[in-house]
């Protein structure tokens with residue numbers, strides 16, 4: 464069901480609004496400065512509560528896979544959004560195969576209508592987290608604060624980002640500033656497994672859509688002075704070589720699928736890899752090594768399938784999965800054609816080599832336009848808070864921006880949020896509380912900037 468843009472009246476308990484003139488109209492500088500200062504003062508006053516809410520979210524172990532206790536987390540976010548003046552709805556991913564009775568995929572979205580006509584800014588964060596894994600020195604689901612840090616699985620990636628987005632919006636309300644456009648906050652599922660029941664679903668159902676939404680900010684952990692404008696493409700594919708089974712004592716009577724896979728792997732290593740390494744994208748991917756096109760062999764398996772039983776056979780099947788990251792400048796068609804060509808060339812060279820190629824997943828590269836007003840607003844806000852220009856970067860991996868760009872058709876989507884990217888999915892994941900505060904300040908100013916009120 465498509466969501467409609469509705470006008471929601473301010474609640475009786477809301478603070479009394481002050482009159483704010485729009486930038487470029489007849490407003491005066493002192494009024495504008497005071498608006499920003501009032502909002503920033505509220506961000507600071509709410510800093511402890513923002514951290515406490517992050518802890519509350521970390522304590523809900525929304526581990527994916529399999530997708531545990533999503534609904535509990537959605538409700539906690541929804542209750543808080545309602546308290547912050549948002550109209551809240553829960554959006555279950557009906558019809559998706561991963562939406563089951565045991566693990567329902569429930570998203571939450573809050574809408575706070577504007578006071579007039581203005582851009583609709585949507586802040587989205589995924590609340591699923593990867594499993595804790597080994598090597599922790601603290602309880603991964605306690606959300607404990609030690610010194611300047613808040614620890615826990617999903618602190619940076621990305622429950623602190625969700626808290627930051629919510630409290631940026633709340634600071635504006637507490638400062639009694641009226642903004643003309645709507646502010647939306649969504650908490651979504653399954654980003655770690657592709658986001659199909661999460662942001663992709665919201666985009667398919669038109670909750671996030673061109674014509675309804677103007678800007679989307681995803682507060683993934685990129686640290687408070689960096690704006691992530693996009694990511695490279697992903698092409699996962701599987702190659703299976705087919706041989707002929709024979710007795711292991713007479714291998715000359717069979718055809719080894721493993722040997723043939725060896726030829727494929729060697730061709731990838733000696734022919735494809737150097738070609739990819741010579742290509743560089745114009746996108747500011749960080750780390751810089753990921754500015755090149757890359758390929759990784761994710762897995763190889765062949766021959767006897769059970770490790771505890773020895774089978775004296777020539778392997779008649781071998782399977783390998785490849786992870787090809789392609790550049791915006793290459794495009795998917797070229798990336799795939801190059802793989803087909805390589806396989807054909809290898810098959811022509813090696814007598815009896817038979818193979819099958821299967822596409823497993825394709826994610827197209829995406830990048831927000833360089834002159835996007837969203838990037839400009841975040842950069843201005845980052846300068847104001849951090850005292851220096853923001854670093855514009857792109858991500859080596861992908862995140863939900865792809866769904867916003869491809870399904871919702873919205874180019875003005877970037878990622879900006881607290882946390883340290885390198886700590887994502889690691890043991891002892893943490894965020895610096897100072898980063899959480901800074902990012903919330905930047906997000907609050909960006910909401911004012913985009914609305915044209917400061």
Ligand SMILES: [Zn+2]
Pocket residue numbers: 589620621654683862
């Ligand atoms: Zn994430």
